[in-house]
Amino acid sequence: MIDNIKIFNDLQKLIPNVEILANEPLSKHTFIKTGGICDLFIKPTKMENLQIIVTYAHENKIPLTVLGKGTNVIIRDSGIRGIVVSLELLNELTVEGNIITVGSGANIIDVSRVALDNHLSGLEFACGIPGTVGGALIMNAGAYGGEISEVLTSAKVITQSGEFKTFVEGEFDFSYRNSIFAKENLIIVEAVFTLKNGDYEVIKAKMDENTFLRESKQPLEYPSCGSVFKRPPGYFAGKLIQDSNLQGTRIGGAEVSKKHAGFIVNVDNATSSDYIQLIRHVQATVKEKFGVDLETEVKIIGEE
Template sequence: MSDDKLYETLKLSLPSDRIRRNESLDKYTHTKTGGKADYLVLPNTYEEASAVTAIAYETGVPLTMLGNGSNLIIRDGGIRGIVLHFNRLNKITVQGNTITAQSGAAIIDVSRTALNQTLTGIEFACGIPGSVGGALVMNAGAYGGEVSHVLVNATLLTKDGEIITLKNEELELSYRSSIISKKDFIVLEAVFALEPGKYHAIKAMMDELTYLRESKQPLEFPSCGSVFKRPPNHFAGKLIQDSGLQKARIGGAEVSGKHAGFIVNVDGATATDYLSLINHIQRTVKKKFGVHLHTEVKIIGED
């Protein structure tokens, strides 16, 4: 399908001001890097998202889901086809001890909503910078808690635009993994079940976790968060530090001097800088310790 015909087809499903052609994606990632999307589409409703997904399926146009770009590197060549961005689908509602959050809502905001409603169980998410959708895809977690501990079910889009709901146990949630990415599902919303708590106790826990995060992580620079998964019987940051790689730099990307598990954008880094530094770290750690570091950050797009 030609670009112009695809554009006209997309305009049948949502207004043209929410269809952006050749849109630079560096403003949509936490690393402030990334090439252009052929089409960046911003749905306001599940029906719009479903329609765009169906168009991509029927025409064979590649479709990519973009959350808030916190645990993501988009290569400098950008992304072909359609990129669905759910920043407008960010509603959070509360009913009793249950919180329902749309995919584009920040998981941090879910934890803050829980605090305001004196609900406990999701304090661990108060420092996770991702969206609800991204948190489900990766079964995000921190400080002993993770999404699988509090998730009831998720409403998802299939590749052909069908809307389905899967229960927690059907999502195959494990360490930084789920069925969502394996089946190319797109998260629309999630339902979390929490417990009644005491406001001051919940806030004290969130304050402590926020302090730990701010004191240990380089939040003053753009970054993609923790770059590598935790290898068995090791800590990625410690291996990187013991390999003498702290403050190692390629282009504008640098291994953080505050936490070696993070790569920060200190001077106009490109995605290529990030990927080159990641490869350098992996080779060095493998040579010194015989441990292969697998990336936790998702890497997409073209070179």
């Protein structure tokens, strides 16, 4: 049995200047506006505070869940036990020449815009990715022909036992929507991107083109968790779903987008259970019609 009052009091002493919220609704911290409550919710402002939290949780065997901006996650309606940490405030950014060093909680979109302002090319693909730098590294985020693997040169992490560690090129083990950070459950705190000097107008034109493509094809008018499924080898998930006549299918307030079949949108106060049931229905239908297993790109977490 977790003693939340003791954990709360212990952490207040260990990190006295950091706000700790009890019984926080996680629907306030996800893009799809769903999710139950968590026992304790913390937004550390410094890497050192985060290290203290991680070490404390490890030593006391307390479940620890790390969130960025909640863009690529579905948190079950029963919520999350233990400690939930949001890295949103770890967002400091510096530019030196063609190198950008940035905290994992920064929006990757914002980093792409800073790159543009400094006439640096390489992050144009990220101008429409709604998540954080940390989330982008974990899943080797990519779009419009670019990927994080092409620009990342080092990353600072905290291990589950609370140790700082730095990874450099050749150690990231990147693959499609995967990385060493995901495989070893590492908590990213900082990333270093090495970009190329470029022409402002050329970079901007590419970003404008990517933004137009995103806005014209994706259902941005509704809350969503982004692309729900990974691309199955030899296929496109959205095409399989479209060819299964699933667009517009609803369970509760969750709907397979009529604009882009790869998205599930919250059209009417959906719950996480609505989302999860609809995902399972889509997977079963595509499997029955085409014999293809759709694997989720979105992470489903929390108490069953």
